[in-house]
Amino acid sequence: MTALxxxxxxxxxxxxxxxxxxxDTTRSELLDIYLDITFHNLPCDYLSVxxxxxxxxxxxxxxxxxxxxxxKKDGTVVSEDSKNKDISDGLDPNRCESxxxxxxxxxxxxxxxxxxxxxxxxxxxxxxxxxxxxxxxREGIAHRLEDTKNEMCNVQGTLRVSKVSxxxxxxxx
Numbered sequence: 001m002t003a004l005x006x007x008x009x010x011x012x013x014x015x016x017x018x019x020x021x022x023x024d025t026t027r028s029e030l031l032d033i034y035l036d037i038t039f040h041n042l043p044c045d046y047l048s049v050x051x052x053x054x055x056x057x058x059x060x061x062x063x064x065x066x067x068x069x070x071x072k073k074d075g076t077v078v079s080e081d082s083k084n085k086d087i088s089d090g091l092d093p094n095r096c097e098s099x100x101x102x103x104x105x106x107x108x109x110x111x112x113x114x115x116x117x118x119x120x121x122x123x124x125x126x127x128x129x130x131x132x133x134x135x136x137x138r139e140g141i142a143h144r145l146e147d148t149k150n151e152m153c154n155v156q157g158t159l160r161v162s163k164v165s166x167x168x169x170x171x172x173x
Contacts (some may be wrong), residue, residue: 024163033159035066037170044068044153045144046172048121051159053166059159060121066157070148078151097135100127113141 039047049066051059070078096109102119103110110116113136120127130136159168 026163029163030160031163033161033168034157035159035170036154036156038071038152038154040152041150042153042172043148043151044070045141045148047153047155047170048172049155049159049168049170051161051166051168053162053164055162055164055166057162057164057166059161061118062159065160066155069154069156071152071154073150073152075152100133110135113139 035049047068048060049062051057051062072078091111095111097111099107099110099116099119102116102123104119104122106122107115107119110119113130113133116133116135117127127133130141155170161168
């Protein structure tokens with residue numbers, strides 16, 4: 001019995017080291033990151049999801065697999081009826097409105113408030129006040145932001161990124 005105990009103790013205390021190296025040969029495939037995050041006291045209009053990696057891949061304001069749901073303080077979903085109104089009635093479809101100093105080869109014209117915000121995001125500039133932007137005034141964005149200031153936001157979906165070193169950010173814009 002003592003011999004069995006000593007043998008088992010030696011086996012238990014003895015370390016066996018096995019080295020093994022595996023190479024991931026599927027670098028071209030994408031990695032799915034699943035998100036389900038609720039932000040309290042932060043409306044969805046302010047949130048943006050960005051991803052970037054060391055190979056130069058950059059995704060700005062990802063929305064193709066990400067859904068942002070507006071929530072009331074009690075957690076119930078806010079109806080989306082008022083958000084998607086068509087405000088282009090009566091406007092020239094071929095117009096080219098100002099980007100307020102954020103013009104680039106990608107954003108030559110900014111006909112909506114969202115396009116102005118995107119142009120500033122690409123230029124890494126800070127947009128001081130949406131109330132001074134004509135497109136935002138026309139779309140009622142400043143009033144909508146005031147109406148949504150007591151809301152929460154649930155960010156849910158899949159972010160697809162390359163299998164290389166990188167990071168993603170969820171930030172208030």
